[in-house]
Amino acid sequence: MIKKIRVLVAKPGLDGHDRGAKIVARALRDAGMEVVYTGLHQTAQQIVNTAIQEDVDVVGLSLLSGAHMTLFIDVALLLKEKQMDDVLIVGGGIIPQQDVPGLKKAGIAEVFGPGTPVEDIVSYIKKNVKR
Amino acid sequence: MVKKETIKQMHEKRADWEKQKYSKAIQKNPERKQKFKNLSDIEIKNLYTPEDIADLEYLKDVGFPGQEPFLRGVHPNLYRGRLWTMRQFAGFGSAEETNKRYHYLLEHGETGLSVAFDYPTLYGYDTDHPLARGEFGKCGVAISSLWDMELLFHGIPLDKITTSMTINGPAAIVWAMYIANAENQGVSKEKIGGTIQNDILKEYIAQKSYIFPPEPSMRLIVDTFEYGFNNVPKWNTISISGYHIREAGSTAVQELAFTLGDGIEYVKAAMKRGLSIDDFAPRLSFFFNAHNDFFEEIAKYRAARRIWASEMKKLGAKKQRSLWMRFHTQTAGCSLTAQQPEMNIVRVTMQALAAVLGGTQSLHTNSMDEALALPSEKAVRIALRTQQIIAEESGVTDTVDPLGGSYYIEWLTSKMEEETYKYFDKVERLGGVIPAIEKGFFQREIAESAYRYQKETDENKRIIVGVNRYKLDEEPSIPILKMDEKGEERQIKRLKKLRTERDATKVQNHLQRLRKAAEGDENLMPFILDCIHSYATLGETCDVLREVFGEYKEQAIF
Numbered sequence: 163m164i165k166k167i168r169v170l171v172a173k174p175g176l177d178g179h180d181r182g183a184k185i186v187a188r189a190l191r192d193a194g195m196e197v198v199y200t201g202l203h204q205t206a207q208q209i210v211n212t213a214i215q216e217d218v219d220v221v222g223l224s225l226l227s228g229a230h231m232t233l234f235i236d237v238a239l240l241l242k243e244k245q246m247d248d249v250l251i252v253g254g255g256i257i258p259q260q261d262v263p264g265l266k267k268a269g270i271a272e273v274f275g276p277g278t279p280v281e282d283i284v285s286y287i288k289k290n291v292k293r
Numbered sequence: 294m295v296k297k298e299t300i301k302q303m304h305e306k307r308a309d310w311e312k313q314k315y316s317k318a319i320q321k322n323p324e325r326k327q328k329f330k331n332l333s334d335i336e337i338k339n340l341y342t343p344e345d346i347a348d349l350e351y352l353k354d355v356g357f358p359g360q361e362p363f364l365r366g367v368h369p370n371l372y373r374g375r376l377w378t379m380r381q382f383a384g385f386g387s388a389e390e391t392n393k394r395y396h397y398l399l400e401h402g403e404t405g406l407s408v409a410f411d412y413p414t415l416y417g418y419d420t421d422h423p424l425a426r427g428e429f430g431k432c433g434v435a436i437s438s439l440w441d442m443e444l445l446f447h448g449i450p451l452d453k454i455t456t457s458m459t460i461n462g463p464a465a466i467v468w469a470m471y472i473a474n475a476e477n478q479g480v481s482k483e484k485i486g487g488t489i490q491n492d493i494l495k496e497y498i499a500q501k502s503y504i505f506p507p508e509p510s511m512r513l514i515v516d517t518f519e520y521g522f523n524n525v526p527k528w529n530t531i532s533i534s535g536y537h538i539r540e541a542g543s544t545a546v547q548e549l550a551f552t553l554g555d556g557i558e559y560v561k562a563a564m565k566r567g568l569s570i571d572d573f574a575p576r577l578s579f580f581f582n583a584h585n586d587f588f589e590e591i592a593k594y595r596a597a598r599r600i601w602a603s604e605m606k607k608l609g610a611k612k613q614r615s616l617w618m619r620f621h622t623q624t625a626g627c628s629l630t631a632q633q634p635e636m637n638i639v640r641v642t643m644q645a646l647a648a649v650l651g652g653t654q655s656l657h658t659n660s661m662d663e664a665l666a667l668p669s670e671k672a673v674r675i676a677l678r679t680q681q682i683i684a685e686e687s688g689v690t691d692t693v694d695p696l697g698g699s700y701y702i703e704w705l706t707s708k709m710e711e712e713t714y715k716y717f718d719k720v721e722r723l724g725g726v727i728p729a730i731e732k733g734f735f736q737r738e739i740a741e742s743a744y745r746y747q748k749e750t751d752e753n754k755r756i757i758v759g760v761n762r763y764k765l766d767e768e769p770s771i772p773i774l775k776m777d778e779k780g781e782e783r784q785i786k787r788l789k790k791l792r793t794e795r796d797a798t799k800v801q802n803h804l805q806r807l808r809k810a811a812e813g814d815e816n817l818m819p820f821i822l823d824c825i826h827s828y829a830t831l832g833e834t835c836d837v838l839r840e841v842f843g844e845y846k847e848q849a850i851f
Contacts, residue, residue, distance in 0.1 A: 171851075175412065175424075175426075175427060175428055176412035176413065176415070176416050176418075176424060176425075176428055176502075177412060177428075177432075178496075178500055178501030178502050179501075179540075179541075180501065180541070181540070181541050181542045181627070181743050183851070184740050184743065184744075184851040185542075185740075185743055185744055185747050187851040188740075188744055188851055189744075189747075197851075199849050199850075199851045200849065201847065201848075201849025202501055202847065202849070203424075205424070226432075227412055227428060227431050227432045228428075228431035228432050228666070228667070229412075229426075229427035229428045229431050231427070232426060232427025233426070233427050236426075236427075256664065256665065256666065258665050258666050258773050259665075259770065260773070275631045275664075276629075276630065276631040276664045277630055277631055277632050277664075277757070277759075277760040279750075279751045279761075280747060280751055281751060
C-alpha cells in the first residue's frame, strides 16, 4: 500500500479568514490525503509542534491579513531549526506578487493566490512532496 | 394583485406560449444551461408574469415606502431627499497614516467615515503584545489607546461627521475611546453619530474575531444598547452583519436568514434584561454584502426589510421606527479577482448598483486591488467615484424602489423570505442561535456552500471572467499600497511613553473598579469610560475582562 500524504493545514496569527483554508483542507482530503487542520489563531511554535506530533509531510499555511512576511517565515525557520527540512511548505492567501520571491527564499516552496483551482494545489503537492 | 379570472387566462395563454413559441425557440437556440440557478441555488424560470405573484396583496405585502411592511424602503422619499452615505472602510498602519487617508477621502466627497482596525485591535491586544507579531497595521489601523484615537480623528469634527467602526469583541472599549475623544474635542455624547459593529454572533459564525464566550459577550452588547439609549441617542449600537457570513462562503439566503436570526437573538437578549423594545430597536442597524447575482441581491435587501418589520411586530414593537431595517452595504470582497484586477471596477459597479436599487442607507465600494493588498489611493478614489457616478449620473435615484412590482423581483423577494423562514425553523429546532453555534450548524452550512461555490468554479460550471475564462497569458501588474515601515516602531514607542507619563494609580484604580463591576451585573460602560479617560490601554482594559469572563475557543472543523 502506498503511504498517504499527510498534510497540516494551518492558520497562523490572529487572522480569522478561514474560508480558503477549509476549502483546501477538504479538497486535499477528497484527493486522498490525510489532513489535519489546526483551527485558528496558531503561533508558529504551535504549528511546528503539531507538524512534529502529527508527523506530516506537508505544511500548508493560509493567511489573508497581510502578516505573511513575518508569520510564514517564522514557521519556515522554526521547521528548519527542528531539522524538518524535508517537509514541503506551501502558502496561500492575499499575497502580492512582489512578496513571493522573499517567501520562496525563506523556504515556502510555492504560493497560491486567489483564483487558484484547488486541483492545482493537489497536483503541486503530489508532485513535490519530499518525504 | 390581479383578478383570479385574469390569472386563469394568463395561465392558459402561458401554456400556449411555452408550447408554440418557447419550445420552437429552444429548438433553434438550445438553452445554455440545463437549469438556471442563482447563487442561493434557487432555480430561475424563463419568464415571470403576474401569475407568479398572484398571492401578493399590494397594500398588505408591498405597500408604500416609509410604511409597513417597509418592503419598498424605510424612508418615503429615499434618495430623492438624501443620497446614501458614501462610507469607505479604511484603515492601515498607524493612526497618523490612516488619518491622512480619511482627510483624502473626505476631500474627494466621501460623506461618512468607516474604521478598519488591525487584528491585534480586533482581539483587544496592544501593538506590543506577543500575539500581535507581524500584524501591526496590516489589515487595518492599530488603536491601542485613547491617544491613538485622538490622532486618528485629528482635524475631523465629530459633531459633523458620522463614523462606523468595525469592532466586535472589544466594541464597548473602542466605542468608549471614540466617546472620550469626542468629549475631549468638546463634542458631547448626545451630538455624536455613528455605528459600532458590536455583532458577536456573526463572529462565532463567520468572522472569528471573538474574545469572550457568548454569555458575557451578550451582556456587553446589551450594556451598550442601554448606555446608548440613555446617553448617546444618535449612535447605532449594533450593526447586525451578514457581510462576513457571506464572505465566509454562505449563499444569499443563508446570509439573510442567519443575519436576521442573529438580530432577533439580540432583541430577545435586551428584552430579557428588561429593556423596552421601542427604546433600543430604533438604534439597531444592519450590514449586508452585495455579491454578483444582481437581482438576487436586490431581492435580498427587500426581503430583509419585510421580514424584520414583521418579526419586530411579533416581538411587541409598537413604534414604527422599531420596524425599520436600515442597512449598510459593502460590495463583495470575495468576488474580487487577483487576475486582471481592473475588471473588479466593473464588478463593483454592478454590485453597488444592486445595493442602491435595494435601498441601502450607506455604501462601501471595494477597490480594484483588494484581492492583492490594501487599496492604494488611486484605487480607492475610483471606488468612491463609482458611487458618485451611480448617484449623480445614472438616474436610478429618481424614484423610490424602481424595481418594485417587477414580477421577477417580487417573486424572488417572496421566495427568499420563504427560504429564510425555513432556516429560522431549523435553528429553532436546534435550540436557538447560540446552541446552533455551539453545535457548529452555521459554520458547517457556510463551509458547505463555500466548497460548492469553489467546486463549481473549478469545474467551469460557474464562470469568473479572467479566472476560468477569458484569461490572459501574462497578468498585468498594478501598483500596490506601500506602508510606512516605521509605523510599528513609532506605535510601540508611543505606548511606552504613555505608560510612563499617565497617572498609574488612577489607571489601576479604574481597572480595579471595572473588574469588580464585571464580576457583578452592573452596566460596564461607565466603568470602561473611566478606564479609557485615564488612558488605560485597550489591552489592559480587555485583559481585566478576559480574566473575569474567560476566552472563547472554537472547535476546528472543515
